[in-house]
Amino acid sequence: MKIGILTIGNELTSGRIQDTNSSLIARAMQEQGWAVAGMISVGDDDDAIRAALAHLLARVDAVIVTGGLGPTADDITTAAVAKAFGLGLYSDPAVLAHIRARFEKFHLKWTENNAKQAVFPEGAEIIPNPNGTAAGFALRREGRIVAVIPGVPAEARRMLPEGVIPLLRKAFPEAALHVETFTFKLFGLPEAAVDEAMADADLAGLGVGIGFYPNFPENHLVLTARESSADVAAEKLREAGKRVEARLGKHIFATGEETLAGNVARWMTERKFTLAVAESCTGGLITDRLTDIPGSSAFLERGVVTYGNTAKTALLGVPEAVIREYGAVSAETARLMAEGVRKSAGTDLGLAVTGIAGPSGGTEAKPVGTVFIALACGETTVCRPYAFRWERRRNKVMASQAALLMLWRYLTGELRDDG
């Protein structure tokens, strides 16, 4: 089955807004096993919309359209699509009542132009919008389908799996396999290495697809099974997942919707562990990521950003002599920072990072990207050196990722004290 995507809006063709819907829809289609033959963006222009629709309909089985369903005069998608199909327009009483009820619920002032959002081409199948006033619709013509949904990403993101995909699966039963996906999140492994590790896994023989999505600083590996029954798809996915874990297990830190910081936060909270963090080159990014997780105050007692050397001494008790002898960026300093922050905070764990983010500050012995990460666990302190090779921001992100990963490995019992 072939799919076309048409996103509509002057904000796209003027470059004012980055179109994220095309990519979102393309990925969802890929997961269904449907090929995207083309994606077009045009402005709110009747002729351009019709020409783009005609171009796509000549090449695909279904076109998914987003944008231009708002109440204002420049939103013309419904009228343009109706015109392209030679259809008249009608007002749907149920949708109109839904919109009016939403206005009352949120105490919004009703203006007559909002009634426009209840207008559809004759014969359209309504696609409900649980998050907004702009309902979508679908039209069928000569075995082809055009499905139109709003351009607001939060609304499109929900209406796609709940409204559009079920509609397409029903309309094209030959394409209606049960599709299940499963995501592994990895760090520290380039695509070529993943390919190599997975070479003998024979997922293709199992009928499971594998996709690799770079997502700096992570890589996401997505398994897709398309089968005639949901049970078979799930079973194949479980088997494929085992093969991935056997080969890449130590690089996997999260699956599905989990995140690294989220997993760390969950384990810390469940086990009632407490943490203090001392950051130099990451500048607060580690605690920023941890505090993005709701409820992180349960385990994060404090963070200190010791950018100056005096702060390392005053707040963490790192002796000036150590900094002088080994340098602020050294394993010795990192260890003492981790132990110092743990002790002063009275927490179970102390995590510390010191390094050279760049662009300046590097030396021959310690070039830009040199980072030391230490975890003080009470009885022992583990410290690891890293050499990142990016610009400043990416070095910070890599260092924060490596630090959270060290913590995660400790929590899951996989961190070895080999230093």
Add this chain to the structure above:
Amino acid sequence: MKIGILTIGNELTSGRIQDTNSSLIARAMQEQGWAVAGMISVGDDDDAIRAALAHLLARVDAVIVTGGLGPTADDITTAAVAKAFGLGLYSDPAVLAHIRARFEKFHLKWTENNAKQAVFPEGAEIIPNPNGTAAGFALRREGRIVAVIPGVPAEARRMLPEGVIPLLRKAFPEAALHVETFTFKLFGLPEAAVDEAMADADLAGLGVGIGFYPNFPENHLVLTARESSADVAAEKLREAGKRVEARLGKHIFATGEETLAGNVARWMTERKFTLAVAESCTGGLITDRLTDIPGSSAFLERGVVTYGNTAKTALLGVPEAVIREYGAVSAETARLMAEGVRKSAGTDLGLAVTGIAGPSGGTEAKPVGTVFIALACGETTVCRPYAFRWERRRNKVMASQAALLMLWRYLTGELRDDG
């Protein structure tokens, strides 16, 4: 003049990579005053490329194509475009020598497929690539132009203004006005309020265009002047800029390529001010943003993330009684945090944030999004209450922005102690 954009690559139609080139090019065209009539993305597929090119060429004066210029077998853009124009291919000796030199310079192993990047359609005009091996090219046909550049964003970003736009300006002299743009960065003002403030500025009468680009948590206002001489364009832009500053000056924190954190860092460094930061709800995001600026160690002595109340007391000397009486999220606590971190660090300034990021922790009196920001300047401490209404991450970003803005206003002498 009308422009079409064609981005090519299976990574786009599979949703694996978000296409950012279309938006980048669309915005550059908008600034030139050229309308983008359509943007198409297709996979590395000969037929799809030719059909998309034909669709666009029927509607526009020039098509800008990105992607599919790599050395591997799946990169077929050059061959597909040549075929669409009925042209043969040739190998360009100068480009081949340039590619070989690059391989030698970076000590890369030469493989024969790299010679493919020196192959162009007959009669093509080469567009040099200063950042990579894939040169671009342009073809002319019946008064229309097709310009092809690589899909790597860093390369496209540079070749667009240096190669493609000059070529189009030369080819379409009627469109070759001098274009100058100027960007103002604002915070805390919705688009409607900007519209209202600018209503009597009559920039249209001056012949200067105004664009408004939301860039959470900031809004960017871009002025564009298109004139027959660069001097006239610059002069009109200066006059328009004055009118913007007169109306919106207090909301502007940066212009051009400047950033809020960068401006703060520059002023702090120039005036040899030192800073210490105490963060609760922002969790380290403020120091993270400041330490993104190279050289920030010159002014940032330390940051502390006092997520627990005991840390507020132990590290900042906020009396337990104050937290008990007024709450950890209160003006009283924010002031004492700012003063405490300033005193303990011995810095000129102390900046503190405490608040409720959400989703839980809100009360009727202090709902989610309640934030207090304080700046201790020595002789005085300024504290302001804020009420943000977003989810957790956006509340953190807004709070960090408001805090940096308070600091910026102090540095520029615009902060008033009214509370």
